[in-house]
Amino acid sequence: MSRALRCLLCFLVLCVFTGASAQAPAQRAVVVLEVDGAIGPASEDYLHRGLALAQREHAQLLVLQLDTPGGLDTAMRGMIKDILSSSVPVATFVAPGGARAASAGTYILYASHVAAMTPASTLGAATPVAIGLPSGGGTAPRPAASAPFPSASGPSAAEAGDALAAKRISDAAAYIRGLAQLRGRNADWAEKAVRDAASLSAPEAIQLKVVDLVATDVPDLLQKLDGRELQMGATVQRLQTRGAPVVAFDQDWRSRLLSVITNPSLALLLMMAGVYGLAFEFSSPGLVAPGVIGAICLVLALFSLHMLPVNYAGLALILLGIAFLVAEAYLPTFGVVGFGGIVAFAFGCVMLIDSDSPGYGIPLPFIAVLTAASAAFLLIVGGLAVRTRRRPVVTGPQTLVGAGGELVEYAGGTGWAVVQGEHWRVRGPDQLHAGDRVRVHGLHDGVLEIVPL
Template identity: 40%
Template sequence: MRKLILLLILGLSQAFADNFVYVIKIEGTINPATAEYISSSIRKAAEEGAECLIIELDTPGGLLESTRTIVKAILGAEIPVVVFVYPSGARAGSAGVFITLSAHIAAMAPGTNIGAAHPVGIGGMGDTSKVMEQKITNDAAAFVRTIAEKRNRNVKWAERAVRESISSTETEALKDSVIDLIARDLKDLLDKIDGKIVKIDSREKVLKTKDANVKFVEMNWRERLLALISDPNIAYILLLLGIYGILFELYNPGSIFPGVIGAICLILAFYSLQALPINYAGLALIILGIILLILEIKIVSHGLLTVGGAISLLLGSIMLINSPFELMQISLTVIITAVALTVLFFLFAIGMALKAQQRRPTTGKEALIGEVGIALTQFSPSKDGWATGQVRVHGEIWRAISRDKIEPNEEIVVRGVEGLTLKVEKVDRKE
């Protein structure tokens, strides 16, 4: 009997010890890396039997397609998902509205706000017509209405957040039934959601989060890599490095390493640019700038092509990312530094490579042409007009032919090479 009681106590303590929640932090823009991070965390939390997954959210917005992926993962989750707009000063802007509304439980910390979900510049819209913008807005409005209805939240507020870009504080959001509660911090949140009944598909789950163990889930190496290259500054640098590498390989065939690195950088850049709202006019200006800098090396323009290339590259770089979010724009410091380095790269690095290609050969038969040597024997023209003899060029003795009469020890200059025979002329000292 005593053993049975001990086993029962041990089992109960183990059960309480296993009571845990997963927590992930989302800061910055919503992109493919963020979508994968949230989706994989939901799966992991469900597989390991967590009470719930808590998403601490602070975002200005992001890509609509990535937002759809996240919402789909939350709505289809097998465990409760809690979105907590935290800490104070955080916001759930634009894409963050969709994510917060889709949660089983939506919470906000004091001093936070939610709203302004109009889809301008989201999802790589670029420069769209009014008709296309209206279509995208209508689609986003229908999407947010569906989410709000699914979670029994304020549908009218959700649609106004998309169409009118309204925004609310945490107290206003709670009053308007946009969120479920306000919590000071994570511990306060766990205490307040304890005992809440959450509906998951056709079943109900009672949350047991009070005094639960908290497990913070970090991004894995793949998600960190995707997040890194999704940064607009990194994407921009990868694009320029890719162009440098390919051009260097073209001007120096056989180098291999620059070409391989350039190709890898370009592929990564194309992935990054796919995940960002690209302005193709900006991309075209960058390509034009590169072309003008290349032409400067080949055409004497007294610096006009360089100036034009630098201006085109600068304007294209500024226009490249078409987004109202500061976090999704390229830093002006990065742009100015990159443009300056690019101009220097083309003027010096590739310029030196072209000069090296145009330099006269220093080895082989071609290197002998124009070289001066000494006649070792007398050259007396024969009936056919050619005279034969021997000369010393570069310290080597050669058989030579000439149409000039040349005396021993006279200087000669090589004018051609036929097999192992040199065509030479007598050096005219008057010249």
């Protein structure tokens, strides 16, 4: 009897533990993304899809491993909006060793629920830059207390540029200060990073409470985040990252293609190929291949330029320059239109991208190569056009000029002659007679003008 009772008790204990283990929720995963390079449309799309994956998988955390020199303001703000509206907390981790979160990366770091760095990483230098504005370093200029009021004629160009720079810096400083206050981080240093382009190493960032922790790699980061509580709206979420399954969301072909297409240099090259391809097709209908390739390149270029901060004056100059170069091949302007096209094209390339953000400028050597290629195109096509004009006519009535023939009927300066086996109406000197040998001197209104041989 006692043995049966012991067996029953063991069975009940086993059932209790089995039920408890079956009811224990599985540990939620951690999604890891990696952004290495300039912040742009591809980075924004990558993070957006990564957050969507994290929400579908009910992940407890998304880790964004970041190494960037900066990037486009529009893409950065789009990424920050996604982070702020995400139901999954985001930990931005400046890694691996030697990585940096400069410029736009600093804003993203401040916007994240968790900010972490590796020991040999840096952040800062968050001063906004753009064409025509100071590209870093200085504090936004402030007028002296004794400075006179502007004249009635308006501010000078330099004053207008300083005012615009001050407005951009003040807006950026307020933006990053708001992010710092939202996450409880050092707002004063954040504003200093914008106004004075200040930078910090990882130990300094910890000391000044700019970031939350320092970790050597992602596993170490997850170990240190275990048990941390994060404010997610009106609720508090406790992380259980020790031993959590890690889901690596690598950049796929879509992200890589978007990253390549939104390269300003490639966008410019695609636009040139598209315009030149269509120009060849229109000048020589029926070739098909130049038109098809040109149309595809032009559509890709337009998509790329739509994603980039384009200066439309620069774009107009490029198109005008290409149009002049194509026109030079068909108009006898002795190079005037072609030279103007080269100048317009070069200035347009310099002005095309309206940003000095790292990774989004068009290198001057690349512009020089494209300009030289356009000039070579002008010389080659122009030379072919001149050679074509000088080539003797091989078809039509003009081929009869210089040919010999024999008069079959002739009186009063007009008559008929056989030239190259055909009867032609002719006109010439009165002293000629039927049977005389003649040479065709010209053609006018379908009548051959002849002279005696």
